[in-house]
């Protein structure tokens with residue numbers, strides 16, 4: 050064991066980030082001499098949004114060892130097979146970014162090259178038709194992957210959840226408290242640095258209580274109470290790439306069976322989300338205040354709800370970007386305190402999760418080895434940059450020029466990484482994933498195809514198969530995918546059978 | 560619409576050129592012509608070891624293990640025996656132990672070692688005992704340890720491999736001006752000239768031996784009919800070509816980077832380069848986006864390969880120092896962007912060279928001491944049962960000869 054182990058961790062903040070961190074630490078350091086405390090302030094509250102996830106969350110749940118059906122019931126969750134982008138390429142157009150692959154790769158060549166070959170000869174079936182998740186999402190179906198069906202698309206159904214953020218934090222709180230995490234209610238007023246080391250020594254609450262620890266995790270949200278206000282770490286502003294800076298969020302009444310996907314609809318100065326849960330629907334409008342007033346944004350949001358709003362919209366202001374250091378001295382920032390890139394691809398909760406995983410790998414001792422801290426910061430920055438480039442792709446590759454905002458988006462600056470990816474795809478349809486990149490080839494393909502990026506060619510090896518052979522293979526794959534989709538029950542039936550929330554919980558709205 | 564390439568010319572008279580011609584023919588079905596600069600093949604002892612991953616890549620290209628075993632001189636291998644003044648350590652192919660609680664096994668091993676365990680890291684592979692007792696068996700998923708398998712490689716005589724690769728293909732002499740060769744794509748796979756001598760006497764052993772010397776290492780690779788021995792030393796010629804692919808010309812293998820290569824990696828890297836080339840197979844325009852993607856991936860692979868080689872040969876390499884510093888501190892290797900050298904390769908090689916980290920990952924403690932002891936004990940027991948069932952190498956070879964002989968008769 051380390052020579053001088055960390056004996057106490059203080060987490061500041063009880064939002065999704067704080068309780069995810071607390072739950073993970075309490076699980077991993079169970080039976081250890083590690084005191085874990087969490088301070089939160091009911092008076093301040095949490096952002097109260099963050100309801101759509103990506104499939105990696107299953108790994109987090111598995112690590113905690115929680116029962117998935119119980120978790121779904123407790124958080125009023127539904128299943129998510131992807132994100133539908135409506136009007137992003139142009140008005141009236143829509144596509145789904147699915148959590149599953151297209152067709153199946155053949156002879157070491159990715160499937161879409163076969164499709165590109167056929168399409169360049171006039172084949173009319175669109176790429177999404179070759180993805181089980183797309184068909185299922187469109188038809189409101191859901192099924193968990195079927196064990197022992199490795200050769201069928203049914204064996205590989207990747208999915209995530211859409212859940213109530215407040216209930217999720219509560220759920221994790223119960224989990225963490227049951228494993229010894231001490232929760233402290235109160236508002237932090239002051240922070241004190243150690244004069245010699247410059248490390249954070251303690252935090253002091255309004256009521257005068259003072260708490261010290263070896264290691265602090267700042268989960269205090271946008272304000273970055275420790276990482277910024279105490280340590281003055283600095284912030285990298287990414288608005289040049291991701292200009293949206295405000296959001297209005299409002300829950301609405303559920304008026305129909307929930308879709309197994311999140312919807313993102315382009316609006317004149319941003320976009321609107323629709324996240325169907327078991328008991329209600331989450332809605333929000335993300336926009337850029339340079340191009341739209343708050344009143345106009347609120348009107349657009351409320352005019353486009355499926356059901357009655359359940360309260361007034363709340364407004365959130367943000368600047369996209371990240372702290373110059375995610376980990377500075379003995380303070381690690383996780384969640385919104387670390388950075389925020391906007392919720393277009395539901396990445397924030399994942400970034401919390403991957404921050405926690407990285408912390409576990411590089412968990413410090415009291416010497417706080419600078420090499421470990423640099424490594425954490427390097428890996429995290431890389432992850433953020435890859436995500437940013439994927440988000441920029443959605444905005445930049447639009448055909449829309451119907452508003453000032455979209456015209457600005459078409460001219461967003463490119464990074465080398467994004468430029469390279471686009472050029473490779475345009476040339477011969479090649480899609481590459483960097484080793485540590487969150488979004489895989491399918492995601493890049495889905496969005497590049499969905500946004501209308503057209504390759505000029507395809508992998509040359511496909512041509513050597515001959516047109517008839519390629520067409521026959523495509524037809525066969527299509528029929529397997531179709532048959533697999535037919536086998537899936539409806540999303541509503543699946544929930545009803547396995548994980549419907551209790552009726553009394555259904556009445557407990559926001 | 561793209562204009563597919565139809566012809567590939569390969570320059571070179573050694574194994575790397577023959578391998579390129581074979582793999583590209585099999586994988587692309589295109590018309591391949593090879594042009595040799597010398598009449599007799601330039602063969603090098605560095606092409607004697609086929610790692611498990613090289614075997615897999617060859618299998619994909621249509622040259623299976625059975626075929627390779629049938630070549631004169633082929634001898635199965637379980638890894639390397641590394642001999643320095645201080646110690647002799649086994650370095651079997653494949654993984655060791657089980658990553659309990661999602662934590663790399665080496666952290667659990669380190670923890671147990673700090674608690675008094677005397678067994679080396681490699682002892683948690685079934686190949687460890689087999690290497691010492693001169694036994695061999697290929698991996699078998701059905702045995703007691705299931706997915707915790709050792710992996711097996713193969714020592715092949717370069718001449719035999721060369722003959723097999725060129726079987727039935729023709730070769731033309733390469734005129735003085737290599738750029739006079741016309742094809743849609745030209746692969747330069749010319750090697751440095753090398754001496755190939757069967758020099759060492761060695762019994763049949765299922766591993767190569769790497770003996771530290773004053774200038775580097777002496778590598779001995781046993782075959783069925785003798786052994787190849789050659790020196791491995793840091794060279795001053797380890798220049799990377801910055802862009803192995805320019806226009807319609809791609810340099811592969813030593814023609815692209817001729818630095819020293821650890822046994823096994825010389826062939827594996829050529830196969831990797833060929834796989835990457837097939838993945839990015841160009842059309843006749845050879846677009847800069849694709850060639851620069853190849854060059855980018857290739858450079859990263861070669862830099863990592865060179866850094867790992869430096870671990871053995873010494874010298875200045877910032878990567879090597881950084882990897883080693885992080886590893887020795889807490890057993891950590893950052894996630895790598897490369898296929899040829901992985902993070903677990905660094906762990907295996909660093910430990911084989913006795914670079915033992917000071918600290919283990921505290922997450923190993925998710926398994927309490929008693930449980931760790933119990934798990935390790937049970938694992939060792941199962942490993943011992945499995946490796947105890949490996950037949951002596953000589954018995955295995957007889958069985959192989961019989962099986963191959965029978966199959967030849969039936970054929």
Ligand SMILES: Cc1cc2nc3c(=O)[nH]c(=O)nc-3n(C[C@H](O)[C@H](O)[C@H](O)COP(=O)(O)OP(=O)(O)OC[C@H]3O[C@@H](n4cnc5c(N)ncnc54)[C@H](O)[C@@H]3O)c2cc1C
Nearest residue numbers: 062063064065066095096099101237270384385392397398
């Ligand atoms: C508009 C919008 C939409 C989003 N949608 C998604 C999505 O769909 N999917 C997704 O993955 N993510 C989404 N996110 C991100 C997601 O909401 C956050 O990553 C997640 O909620 C984590 O927030 P947090 O815990 O870091 O911060 P918060 O929820 O803000 O929590 C901060 C905590 O710190 C406490 N605190 C602050 N100051 C003090 C103090 N002085 N004293 C004591 N306590 C204090 C607060 O009480 C609170 O408990 C979205 C974010 C926004 C803004």
